[in-house]
Every structure is written in structure tokens, then in C-alpha cells.
Amino acid sequence: MKTDLNKHDEFVNTNMYVLSIITQNTLFVLQRVAGMFSRLRINIEHINISRHSDPLSYWNVVVYSTDDRVWLLIKQLNKIIELVDVKIIDKMPMTSLRKPVIDDRL
Amino acid sequence: MKMAGAEAIVKSLVHLDVKHIFGYPGGAIMPTYDALFNEENLHHVLVRHEQGAVIAAEGYARLSGKVGVCIATSGPGATNLVTGIADAMLDSIPIVCLTGQVNSALIGTDAFQEADIVGMTIPITKWNYQISKASEIPYILAKAFHVALSGRHGPVLIDITKDAQQGEMEFDIKDLEVFIDHKLQVLNDEFENAAKLINSAKKPYIFAGHGVTKANAENELERFASLAGIPIACTLHGLSCIPMDHPLYVGMLGMHGNYGSNLLTNEADLIIAIGMRFDDRVTGNLNTYAKQAKIIHIDIDNVEFNKNVKVDVTICGDAKDVLSELYKHILPNNHDAWIKKFHDYYQEEHDEVIHHQITNQAGQMIKMAEVVSLLSEKTQGNAVIVSDVGQHQMIAARYYEFKYPRSHITSGGLGTMGYSLPAAIGAKFAAPKREVIVIVGDGGFQMNIQELAVLTQENLSVKIILLNNEHLGMVRQWQEMFFEERYSFTNLLNPDFIKIAEAYSIPGLHIEDASDLDSALDKLLNAEGSFLLEVMVEKQGKVFPMVAAGTGVGDIRLK
Ligand SMILES: Cc1ncc(C[n+]2csc(CCOP(=O)(O)OP(=O)(O)O)c2C)c(N)n1
Numbered sequence: 001m002k003t004d005l006n007k008h009d010e011f012v013n014t015n016m017y018v019l020s021i022i023t024q025n026t027l028f029v030l031q032r033v034a035g036m037f038s039r040l041r042i043n044i045e046h047i048n049i050s051r052h053s054d055p056l057s058y059w060n061v062v063v064y065s066t067d068d069r070v071w072l073l074i075k076q077l078n079k080i081i082e083l084v085d086v087k088i089i090d091k092m093p094m095t096s097l098r099k100p101v102i103d104d105r106l
Numbered sequence: 107m108k109m110a111g112a113e114a115i116v117k118s119l120v121h122l123d124v125k126h127i128f129g130y131p132g133g134a135i136m137p138t139y140d141a142l143f144n145e146e147n148l149h150h151v152l153v154r155h156e157q158g159a160v161i162a163a164e165g166y167a168r169l170s171g172k173v174g175v176c177i178a179t180s181g182p183g184a185t186n187l188v189t190g191i192a193d194a195m196l197d198s199i200p201i202v203c204l205t206g207q208v209n210s211a212l213i214g215t216d217a218f219q220e221a222d223i224v225g226m227t228i229p230i231t232k233w234n235y236q237i238s239k240a241s242e243i244p245y246i247l248a249k250a251f252h253v254a255l256s257g258r259h260g261p262v263l264i265d266i267t268k269d270a271q272q273g274e275m276e277f278d279i280k281d282l283e284v285f286i287d288h289k290l291q292v293l294n295d296e297f298e299n300a301a302k303l304i305n306s307a308k309k310p311y312i313f314a315g316h317g318v319t320k321a322n323a324e325n326e327l328e329r330f331a332s333l334a335g336i337p338i339a340c341t342l343h344g345l346s347c348i349p350m351d352h353p354l355y356v357g358m359l360g361m362h363g364n365y366g367s368n369l370l371t372n373e374a375d376l377i378i379a380i381g382m383r384f385d386d387r388v389t390g391n392l393n394t395y396a397k398q399a400k401i402i403h404i405d406i407d408n409v410e411f412n413k414n415v416k417v418d419v420t421i422c423g424d425a426k427d428v429l430s431e432l433y434k435h436i437l438p439n440n441h442d443a444w445i446k447k448f449h450d451y452y453q454e455e456h457d458e459v460i461h462h463q464i465t466n467q468a469g470q471m472i473k474m475a476e477v478v479s480l481l482s483e484k485t486q487g488n489a490v491i492v493s494d495v496g497q498h499q500m501i502a503a504r505y506y507e508f509k510y511p512r513s514h515i516t517s518g519g520l521g522t523m524g525y526s527l528p529a530a531i532g533a534k535f536a537a538p539k540r541e542v543i544v545i546v547g548d549g550g551f552q553m554n555i556q557e558l559a560v561l562t563q564e565n566l567s568v569k570i571i572l573l574n575n576e577h578l579g580m581v582r583q584w585q586e587m588f589f590e591e592r593y594s595f596t597n598l599l600n601p602d603f604i605k606i607a608e609a610y611s612i613p614g615l616h617i618e619d620a621s622d623l624d625s626a627l628d629k630l631l632n633a634e635g636s637f638l639l640e641v642m643v644e645k646q647g648k649v650f651p652m653v654a655a656g657t658g659v660g661d662i663r664l665k
Contacts, residue, residue, distance in 0.1 A: 027236070032228050039229060068412075075409040081233045081253060 018090035021059035024082040111240030112137035112271040128159040132179025135206030137271035154556035158528040160190025165532025181219030194261035196519025200254040232260030240273035244281035252285035258407040301435035307376035316343035317381015326429035335440035339367040346508035356448035362500040366451025384414040394658030466620040478505040489541040494526035494550035497579040524553025607638040614638035
């Protein structure tokens with residue numbers, strides 16, 4: 001049952017990440033940034049983008065992934081010329097996310 | 107100075123030190139072509155297919171170290187560039203592609219020859235941008251050149267609407283001079299950590315990649331390796347960064363690299379990877395790759411660190427800067443017993459493979475390696491070899507003894523068939539005095555064969571060696587080895603290539619007999635201008651050694 005164990009490992013390594021991204025507010029920038037997520041097969045669970053008074057867009061993105069993948073994503077995002085900043089502002093293990101669900105049922 | 111956008115494009119290119127531009131005209135780029143008509147400082151090369159233009163720009167960039175530039179019209183002109191742009195992305199080649207675009211008022215209306223080339227090329231460019239106002243032109247072009255050539259090199263596409271080309275603008279040279287290259291600052295403790303590993307290693311091993319050539323760091327590499335007595339293997343794109351007869355050179359890495367250089371990857375106690383990215387064609391199966399070794403990774407792009415292989419020390423920077431600094435931290439050393447292991451394995455590879463590949467027994471058809479090996483001897487390793495993709499590419503890489511930097515040009519990352527002829531055209535413009543020799547298969551030759559016309563029209567001297575096995579040889583080899591000899595659609599019924607060359611006024615010679623090879627190569631090398639030598643080679647030839655897909659470097663096969 002090795003595969004199941006692996007699956008379990010993957011689950012244990014999976015976290016929820018909240019990314020904060022700042023980009024210039026230009027044509028195509030949504031495509032550039034979103035394309036980087038899909039190229040790495042990281043699904044976007046939640047996204048919120050707004051423009052403040054300066055000509056910048058502020059993004060909040062929630063993904064489920066692993067540390068390795070998210071670091072690669074961040075390094076790749078940093079190559080986008082229109083990107084001003086990207087950082088992880090929150091990280092929560094999937095196991096801790098699951099708990100409340102189980103607790104609710106008990 | 108007031109001028110039209112199109113004129114500003116041309117003036118900007120001239121100011122950015124562009125000497126040659128490869129392109130093909132059409133409706134949406136006609137204003138710019140009109141401005142090119144009278145420009146004496148910019149030589150336009152008319153290709154026969156836009157893929158030829160973008161690959162020629164790559165060839166130019168690879169040999170010159172400068173930005174290669176190509177230009178095409180909107181719609182089909184732009185989409186024809188896509189393969190070459192992807193090629194430049196994977197091989198980190200600095201090129202700028204200019205495309206015409208329909209009038210900004212028509213964008214989004216499915217106008218004639220409208221294609222969203224910016225949207226399409228986002229994942230395969232370092233940066234791209236659509237200019238819709240003439241006033242943006244100089245600044246954006248300067249930025250395009252800066253992006254292409256700063257940090258890790260790569261392709262940039264600038265899409266320019268027809269109205270931006272026709273609009274009036276105020277041209278100010280200052281707009282072109284805003285970008286300065288900032289070199290990456292490297293932290294000192296990384297050097298110390300690296301030096302500690304290097305000074306205490308018993309079996310250190312250098313992997314030299316494309317980054318060495320890109321940074322012009324050949325001398326720094328040689329000096330560094332010689333001081334510490336460390337053997338050097340090259341990746342496909344690292345080839346020619348160190349002369350192959352250098353005592354520290356121990357072979358090529360990767361799927362069809364040398365026997366010892368692959369095997370000993372799993373014996374080294376320290377790997378110093380310079381400007382290479384642990385591509386899967388180099389590493390094979392990662393689960394059995396260099397597990398025993400500490401690894402120092404030097405690269406200009408931090409994305410590469412720990413991407414495929416976990417490493418111990420990383421130094422992010424230009425190979426030239428890093429190697430000159432690292433040199434100060436290391437102690438003189440030698441590792442002769444370790445280096446001898448490479449030579450022993452080489453002897454084994456020579457006896458099992460190389461010897462048979464380069465010698466002809468009576469009655470045998472010519473083998474690819476015989477041709478390349480004799481060519482290497484006759485040119486004394488001095489030529490620029492531009493190879494296509496397939497068996498002949500691996501044979502060219504394995505059997506040509508490169509002596510000078512920037513002598514090996516091929517499509518590595520994308521493996522684009524049809525690359526060699528247009529790339530050689532670009533290379534010849536970059537280095538008109540060097541002998542540029544194409545080595546191509548009968549499959550790949552027919553992918554951009556139309557560019558023969560450029561050789562004639564531009565009066566270029568490019569020597570072409572067509573290694574004709576009447577098959578898509580590399581695919582045939584895999585079918586033989588891994589698909590139970592089911593030769594599904596890999597034999598080619600070919601045209602008379604010599605007649606084709608003649609139709610373009612290029613002289614040619616066709617040979618089948620091994621006894622004709624010597625004089626045929628002399629004829630090719632002594633020809634005044636371009637020349638096509640077609641050599642009929644063994645059909646069942648296979649490239650060995652080989653790290654079969656899915657296996658590890660330790661499983662490399664000699665047969
Ligand atoms: C554009 C493109 N299409 C398909 C391939 C897959 N491919 C890789 S090598 C090869 C065979 C090349 O045959 P040929 O040019 O005759 O060279 P040979 O291997 O016989 O030396 C093919 C089809 C490719 N690399 N590029």
C-alpha cells in the first residue's frame with residue numbers, strides 16, 4: 001500500500017498559503033501572473049485584486065500546495081517585469097484545516 | 107526631432123547598435139519596412155519564412171553575444187515566429203522580435219491578420235509588450251534590449267500597432283539611454299562555504315554549461331580549474347568553452363555524452379555546476395543522481411537552485427564574476443588519480459564505441475562519426491559547427507574536437523528541427539571570417555530548406571554537410587530499441603538534394619563511398635562560397651553511449 005502512504009505524505013506536506021502580490025496595473029498582467037500558477041499546476045482557490053490610488057494592483061491569492069512548489073512559484077513570479085513584490089503572508093498545514101471538520105462531526 | 111513612429115523604430119535600432127535584422131514584410135509592418143528602405147546603417151536580411159528570421163536572430167546572438175533582432179508582420183507572420191521564440195526561451199538566447207499589429211482601433215474585432223501575439227507569447231518570452239502610441243517607441247525598445255540581455259538572457263517580443271508606426275512623435279535619444287545593467291552582488295560567506303568544500307574535496311568535478319560562454323568566462327574557468335586541478339565536463343551548450351584537448355577536459359554530460367563523465371557523476375564527492383541547470387537530458391533519473399556528492403551551484407538565475415537537484419551551496423551571479431572571486435579563495439591542488447579514472451573510462455569507450463564509429467571497414471556504408479571526425483581533423487577544430495536536431499547532432503557534439511569558444515551552435519532545450527540552416531545564416535553575419543559549417547539530417551534539412559535562397563541572395567559562404575540516412579534517424583533508433591522495431595512513419599522518400607541546391611545556384615556533391623569522403627570534404631572546404639555535401643550514411647546507425655530515458659547516469663550503456 002505504498003502509494004497510499006505517498007498520498008498521505010503529500011497530504012501532510014500540503015499547506016494552505018496566502019500570497020500577497022503587488023504588480024503594476026497594466027494590460028496582460030493578470031494573464032502573466034495567473035499563467036505562472038497554471039504552468040506549475042497550482043490551482044488558485046481564491047483571488048482578490050484591487051487597484052489603490054497609486055498605479056499598482058494589490059493581489060491576495062489562496063492556494064493549496066507544498067513549500068517546494070510555492071518557492072518555485074515565487075521565484076518564477078519574481079521574473080515578471082511588472083511584478084513589484086510577492087510574499088507569503090499566511091501558511092496553514094492542511095492537517096490543521098481538516099481537524100475542525102472532523103471535530104464538527106463528533 | 108519630429109518623425110513618424112516607423113522612423114523612430116529604425117533610428118532606435120541603429121542607436122542600440124543593431125547591424126543586421128532578419129525579417130519578412132507584410133501589411134501591418136509596411137510602414138517600418140518603408141523606413142528600413144533608406145537606412146544605410148542597418149542591413150536587413152530577407153528570409154523565406156519567419157521561423158528562419160527568428161532562428162537566424164538566435165544564431166547571430168549566440169555567436170556575437172549581442173542581441174539578435176527579427177521583424178515580421180502581424181497574424182501569420184507573428185505566429186510563424188512562435189517556435190523560434192520558445193527555442194530562445196529554453197536556451198536563454200537574447201533576441202528581440204518586432205511584430206506589426208493591426209491598427210489599435212481594430213484590435214479585438216477579428217480584423218484581417220489580427221492575432222493576439224502578446225497573449226500567445228507570454229509563457230515563452232522573458233517580457234513582451236504592445237506599443238500603441240508612437241511616443242512609446244524609443245523607451246520600450248531600449249527596455250526590450252535591456253531585458254533581453256540582463257541577468258539570464260532571453261527573448262523579448264514587441265508588438266507595434268500600425269497606427270503607432272504611422273503616428274508622429276518627438277524623438278529624443280535620451281529615451282534610449284535610461285537602462286544600465288546592474289550586476290548582481292554576491293555575498294562573501296557563500297564564497298567561503300564553497301571554497302571550504304573545494305579545498306577539502308578528494309574527487310571534485312566541474313560541470314560547465316552555457317552560462318560560461320554567455321558570461322565570456324572561459325578564461326576564468328580554465329584558470330580556476332587549473333589551480334585546483336579539477337576535471338571539467340561540459341553540457342551540450344557548454345561544449346567549446348574549454349578546448350577539448352585540454353588536459354582537464356573529460357567529456358560531455360548527458361544522454362549521449364561520454365561514458366566516464368556520466369558514470370563518475372555518481373562517484374564525485376563534490377560537483378561544481380557552473381551556468382548549467384540540471385536538465386533532465388543531463389541528469390537522467392534523479393533518484394539515482396549524484397546522491398553521494400556535495401553540490402555547489404553557480405548560476406545567474408536563482409530559479410535554478412534546488413529546482414531539479416538539491417544542492418548544498420548556491421552562488422547567484424555572472425559566471426565570470428563568480429569564478430574570478432572564487433579563484434581568490436581556493437588553494438592549489440591536483441587530483442591526478444581521480445582524473446585518471448576518466449581517462450580509463452574513455453579508453454573503454456574508445457575501444458567499444460569510438461574506434462568502430464570512426465573507422466571504415468571495406469564494404470561498409472559511411473558512418474556519421476567518420477564524417478565528423480575527419481571534418482574535425484581537416485578544420486583542426488577551428489570551425490563553427492551549427493548542428494540540427496537528431497542523431498547527427500549528437501554525433502557532431504561527440505566527435506568534433508572544439509578548440510575555440512562559441513564554436514558549437516545547436517538547439518538544446520527545445521530541440522527544434524530545422525534550426526541549423528537559419529542559425530548558420532545568423533552566425534555567419536556575426537562572424538563573417540569564421541568557417542561556418544552546418545551538419546544536418548535529411549529530415550531537419552527539409553524543415554527550413556527554403557533558407558538556401560538567403561545564402562544565394564546574400565552571397566554568404568556557409569558549408570552544409572547533409573548526413574542522409576533516409577530516415578528520421580533518432581526516432582528510428584528509439585523505435586528499434588524501445589518500440590520493438592516498429593518503424594512507424596520514420597522512413598523518408600527524399601528529393602534530389604543536389605538538384606535542389608543547384609536550383610538555388612549552390613554547387614553540391616553527393617557521395618556514397620567511404621573512399622570519396624576525403625576528397626569530398628576537401629572540395630567542400632575549398633569551395634569559394636556556399637556548398638552542399640550530401641553524404642549517404644548508414645541507415646541503422648545508432649548513437650552510443652546512451653542513458654536511456656528513465657534510467658540513471660550510472661546505467662549508461664555502451665551498446
Ligand atoms: C520540429 C520537430 N519535430 C519533431 C521532432 C522530433 N525529432 C527529434 S529527432 C527527429 C529525427 C531527425 O531526423 P533527421 O533530421 O533525418 O536527423 P537524424 O536523426 O537522422 O540524424 C525527430 C523527428 C523535433 N525534434 N523537432
